[in-house]
Amino acid sequence: MSHGFGSPVVDVACRLLVPFMWLFAGYVLVHGHESPGGGFQAGVILAASFILIRLVRGGDTPEILTTEGALTLACLGPLLYGGIGMTAMLFGGNFLDYGALPLPLETVEVRVVGTLGIEVGVTVGVTGVLLLIYDTLADWGSREETDR
Amino acid sequence: MIGRLAVVLMIPALLVLVRAAVELPPVGDASAAPFAHVAPYYIERGHAETGASNLVTAVLADYRGYDTFGELTVIFTAGVACLLILRSWDDLGMNRPHPGDEDPR
Numbered sequence: 001m002s003h004g005f006g007s008p009v010v011d012v013a014c015r016l017l018v019p020f021m022w023l024f025a026g027y028v029l030v031h032g033h034e035s036p037g038g039g040f041q042a043g044v045i046l047a048a049s050f051i052l053i054r055l056v057r058g059g060d061t062p063e064i065l066t067t068e069g070a071l072t073l074a075c076l077g078p079l080l081y082g083g084i085g086m087t088a089m090l091f092g093g094n095f096l097d098y099g100a101l102p103l104p105l106e107t108v109e110v111r112v113v114g115t116l117g118i119e120v121g122v123t124v125g126v127t128g129v130l131l132l133i134y135d136t137l138a139d140w141g142s143r144e145e146t147d148r
Numbered sequence: 149m150i151g152r153l154a155v156v157l158m159i160p161a162l163l164v165l166v167r168a169a170v171e172l173p174p175v176g177d178a179s180a181a182p183f184a185h186v187a188p189y190y191i192e193r194g195h196a197e198t199g200a201s202n203l204v205t206a207v208l209a210d211y212r213g214y215d216t217f218g219e220l221t222v223i224f225t226a227g228v229a230c231l232l233i234l235r236s237w238d239d240l241g242m243n244r245p246h247p248g249d250e251d252p253r
Contacts, residue, residue, distance in 0.1 A: 075224075085213070115210055
């Protein structure tokens with residue numbers, strides 16, 4: 001992970017691609033209500049963009065999403081999901097019964113917001129876990145190299 | 149010997165499975181047992197109740213939200229297991245002195 005494939009061509013291509021990957025991830029996440037897609041797919045696309053940055057730039061990554069950050073994200077996702085479920089329980093519904101969430105909207109709209117909330121949780125969790133797996137595997141390889 | 153026994157046991161099992169497969173309802177049969185319970189309810193009320201025009205989302209994220217929560221937990225467990233297996237305690241900032249270790253770093 002310490003050194004990537006640092007060529008200017010690859011670097012520029014990466015810089016061009018990554019914003020569109022983020023845009024597409026957001027589209028897949030938000031549009032999951034209407035079309036195939038949703039939290040898991042959006043999380044995978046986001047994680048792919050960060051892994052692309054790591055592949056291209058190696059250890060020279062900006063301080064977005066270090067391994068610790070990935071671990072935090074991986075923990076935050078299920079926490080957000082379960083938190084929404086528990087919030088619904090606090091306000092008198094069943095676990096994950098989004099209709100009980102206290103929002104000034106109609107019940108159907110509240111359910112849409114709740115679904116979007118858990119999808120965001122899934123996205124965050126999947127992004128964090130995939131980055132975490134990539135980082136631990138990549139770091140493990142580099143350490144084997146230095147040990148030899 | 150074991151291999152022959154396995155083959156001999158496999159043949160009756162295969163017969164049972166084939167016999168059961170003959171009884172399966174045809175693909176797309178709306179009156180089949182799996183489609184008679186909650187599926188009509190989801191199709192009729194899914195959009196009105198959850199606001200999702202994609203029924204897959206309505207089922208996955210709303211009616212069966214607990215199941216999706218389980219899926220996310222499985223993925224989370226996989227990530228944490230990778231971390232615990234591939235990283236040493238030193239990397240994790242949990243430098244526990246091992247029993248019998250005279251000089252903990």
